[in-house]
Amino acid sequence: MRFEISRGGNGLTYEIRNLVPIAEKLEALGVKIIWENIGDPVQKGETIPEWMSQVLMDIVRENRSYAYSPTKGMDATRAFLAERVNARGRAHLSPEDIIFFNGLGDAIARTYSSIQVDARVIMPEPTYSTHLMAEVLHASFPPNTYRMNPYNSWQPDLRELEHKVKSHRAIVGILIINPDNPTGYVYPPETLETVVRIARENDLFIIADETYINIVYNGQKTVPISDVIGDVPAISLKGISKEFPWPGARCGWMEVYNADKDPTFARFINTILQQKMSEVCSTTLPQMAIPRIMSHPEYLGYLQDRIRHYEKLSNIAYELLKDVPFVIVNRTDGAFYMTVLFNESVLNDRQFLNIESPEIKSYVEGIAKDIEHDKRFVYYLLAATGICVVPLTSFFSPLLGFRMTLLNKDIEEFECVVRTIGQKISEYIQSSK
Secondary structure: OOOOOOHHHOOOOOHHHHHHHHHHHHHHOOOOOEEOOOOOOOOOOOOOOHHHHHHHHHHHOOHHHHOOOOOOOOHHHHHHHHHHHHOOOOOOOOHHHEEEEOOHHHHHHHHHHOOOOOOEEEEEEOOOHHHHHHHHHHHOOOOOEEEEEHHHOOEEOHHHHHHHHHHOOOEEEEEEEOOOOOOOOOOOHHHHHHHHHHHHHOOOEEEEEOOOOOOEOOOOOOOOHHHOOOOOOEEEEEEOOOOOOOHHHOOEEEEEEOHHHOHHHHHHHHHHHHHHHOOOOOOHHHHHHHHHHHOOOOHHHHHHHHHHHHHHHHHHHHHHHOOOOOEEEOOOOEOOEEEEEEOOOOOOOOOOOOOOOHHHHHHHHHHOOOOOHHHHHHHHHHHHHOEEOEEHHHHOOOOOEEEEEOOOOOHHHHHHHHHHHHHHHHHHHHOOO
């Protein structure tokens, strides 16, 4: 045919979901799958409370919920969200500075595609796959990164970040994910202030993915980027997928800070908006629900109960895995993931787990050839136990490990899953064909 795909599309896979057909194949062969690959609280047993369902039923009865919304989003919802930011007294946000999207995946794709081809956004390593793929597809080259240090609780290497933005003039923006996905690291305010200083001194903008900004525990504290941004141009990305939780709503928004202070940044935001206009608007009903759910008298208590559950699972997983040989585990303090890192040089392409079924064994041996060593472990773990986790190399990192979720509503089952993972790590590393 008379076209070629972008170079950026070659070799890109979204492993979080790419694992699903493999797991489904194993499920058809009789393996009971335990889904620890994707951050969907509802799939893992979260029950939506009656009061929240009632809010949505009331909205469904309103004719307005069936209509288009304004391109930027529902006026009342944007005013509500802006007031929440302004009430903290650290930044001023106008409703016109908020743009709604059909999920943050949509917002992320449009953000990166609006940057000129030879400009780059530096991002954490490891980094969430959606940002990685959007940057690669925009630039057709692997991203510039700064390291999250697993030997220092996954803290970002800010010296490396500062050195790289000074050395690489193509870098125009800094991505932070707070709390971080996949590591669960929570940025303290002073770390955010340092990132803002680096951006200001080097004439950069900041993209802050704050999907999990209200899911923080274990005594940690963070603040939204708006509270420390000062006069630096920035985009904050937020949504309801994890916090309500309502991932199927596909409803997220962008908060824009200081576009009036930089004409180039203002043109960038306008380009994003023009792209948004091409699809008219985002889904109306979820937008209408946001003020009513967030201001409901039961909302904060409901959210705190969920956070306490994630904190409990975080500590269970940490206590069960921290002393497992050959791995490094940091306690998760935000979001609902834990990343387990293998020690250097302990994985190879000869290791395996015992699998009784000849058909399943043959299948996993076939798909586990000539791949990253952590992905090989993930496939064997899936075939041998049904536990589906995500290899760390899928988050654009040379580090070998995996990410698991902290979402199971059944604590006994969760403990069993984590113990099994620990046992299988030892068995796998000590095996050799």
